[in-house]
Amino acid sequence: MLRTGFMVAYVRPSIALGVLAMTVANCSLALDFESVQCASKTDCTALGLENAECVGSVCVAQGEGGSGGSGGSAEGGGGSAPDPRWDCLDGFQQPTVEPQEMIEHFYRFEVATALPGTPPQNLAVKVCNQIDVECTTPVDMPTPDANGALTLSLASTFDGFLVVTAENMLTGFVLLQPTVKLPQSEKVIRMIDEPNFINLVEFAGGTYDPMRGVGLVLAVDCQDDRAAEVKLISPDADAQTQPFYFKDGAPNIEETQTDEQGAGGYLNLPINKVIRLEMHRATTDELIGTTSFRARAGAIVYVPLGPTEN
Numbered sequence: 001m002l003r004t005g006f007m008v009a010y011v012r013p014s015i016a017l018g019v020l021a022m023t024v025a026n027c028s029l030a031l032d033f034e035s036v037q038c039a040s041k042t043d044c045t046a047l048g049l050e051n052a053e054c055v056g057s058v059c060v061a062q063g064e065g066g067s068g069g070s071g072g073s074a075e076g077g078g079g080s081a082p083d084p085r086w087d088c089l090d091g092f093q094q095p096t097v098e099p100q101e102m103i104e105h106f107y108r109f110e111v112a113t114a115l116p117g118t119p120p121q122n123l124a125v126k127v128c129n130q131i132d133v134e135c136t137t138p139v140d141m142p143t144p145d146a147n148g149a150l151t152l153s154l155a156s157t158f159d160g161f162l163v164v165t166a167e168n169m170l171t172g173f174v175l176l177q178p179t180v181k182l183p184q185s186e187k188v189i190r191m192i193d194e195p196n197f198i199n200l201v202e203f204a205g206g207t208y209d210p211m212r213g214v215g216l217v218l219a220v221d222c223q224d225d226r227a228a229e230v231k232l233i234s235p236d237a238d239a240q241t242q243p244f245y246f247k248d249g250a251p252n253i254e255e256t257q258t259d260e261q262g263a264g265g266y267l268n269l270p271i272n273k274v275i276r277l278e279m280h281r282a283t284t285d286e287l288i289g290t291t292s293f294r295a296r297a298g299a300i301v302y303v304p305l306g307p308t309e310n
Contacts, residue, residue, distance in 0.1 A: 052084070088222035089286060092307045094179040119148035120166030120191050127152065130159045133294065138163075168193050170300050175293050177304035180224045189302075197300075204251035206242045206267050213269040213295025219262040219279055219288075220306035226262030227306075230288065233278040234266065242267040257282040265303070269295035279305050 044052040123144055128135035139160065144150040162174040169191040192200070194210075201208040208214075221227040232243065245255035245264035258264050269275055275295050279288045289308035293301050 084223060085221040085225070085227065086281065086286070086288075088180075088307055089288065092222075092309060094309055095182045096179070119144075119146065120169055122167040123148060124165045125150060126163040128160050128163060130161065132160075135161075135163050164189060164191065166191055170194055170197060170298070171296070173294075173296055173299055173301045175291070175301060175303045177220070177306065178289070178291070178308050180220060180222065180306040185220070185224045192300075194298075200251065201267060204244055205253045206244060206251070209240070209268045210298040211271075212240065212267075213271050213275075213297060214265065214267055214300045215269055215275060215277075215293065215295060216263065216265040216300055216302050217277065217279070218302065218304040219258050219264070220304065221288075222307055224306060226258075226260060227288075228258055228260045228262065229282045230258040230262065230264075231256060231280050231282045232264050232266075233280060234275060236270065236273065236275045237266055238270055240268045241270070271295045271297050277303065277305070 040054050041052070044054055125142055125144060126135050126138040127140040127142065128138055132138075139158075140152070142150055142152060161176060162172075164172040164174060170193065172189065172191060174189065198208050217232055219227040219230040219232075234241075237243065242253050243264070243266050244251045244253045245258050246252070246261045247255045247259055249261070251263075253267075255264075266275075271294075273294070274292050276290070276292045278290050280286060281288060287310055289305050290310060291303065291305050291308065293303055295301060
């Protein structure tokens with residue numbers, strides 16, 4: 001299912017754009033996408049996943065064991081339970097709410113800079129209809145509080161995107177995530193200025209062309225948690241486009257799939273066209289979801305993506 005603009009997820013998303021920790025003198029850079037689901041088996045049990053272990057900060061179902069188990073061997077070795085991270089992919093359907101229903105606290109955001117605890121200066125947010133590509137006529141211009149927190153109440157049928165601006169920060173176009181589960185995980189919008197972004201790109205081994213666009217994809221699984229072992233495919237990336245994935249907290253153009261942060265994307269995308277995107281499991285090539293968005297010159301488009309109705 002491809003989209004020709006920006007879609008709104010009919011749940012409570014807050015789009016996590018990452019935390020930049022950097023020491024310019026030694027080029028130490030890292031991004032924390034707040035993707036930790038667990039620290040121990042106890043955390044998984046608390047989430048209702050009693051037959052799961054904490055692996056790489058993600059709860060993973062373990063085999064039940066015993067003869068005849070699912071996938072068991074001829075010797076009666078233990079089988080493996082379905083992986084809850086991906087068990088929704090076969091015939092996935094997005095959860096819905098009643099048309100035109102207004103839900104308080106439906107969309108919740110917190111906007112901050114790359115330095116935690118520092119709200120951006122002169123922060124402004126515009127809510128835009130999908131068909132209003134340049135957002136010349138915003139549907140709303142809500143005011144975040146002093147801490148950068150923002151709550152939107154919109155009809156469930158609203159189809160649009162956000163434009164987020166702040167003093168000295170790169171503009172963010174936020175593609176709202178299609179519904180994966182209710183309620184969606186809450187996340188945080190973090191903004192970054194151009195000099196620090198250039199340093200980050202150079203650290204990754206890439207180049208930055210301000211006349212082209214950047215797409216930052218945040219991959220989530222069936223539990224709406226950040227997804228490792230995911231790869232991105234876009235037929236609209238051209239010879240100047242550089243794909244990247246995050247590895248150990250930093251972007252890297254040599255990586256070929258996501259780690260536990262579930263983050264990747266593209267540098268230097270062509271603008272003035274729709275960028276189609278597919279997300280696959282790297283281990284099985286199984287299609288997870290599809291979307292599309294418009295790359296913007298000198299801006300970052302944030303693309304949260306999980307399972308979609310393909």
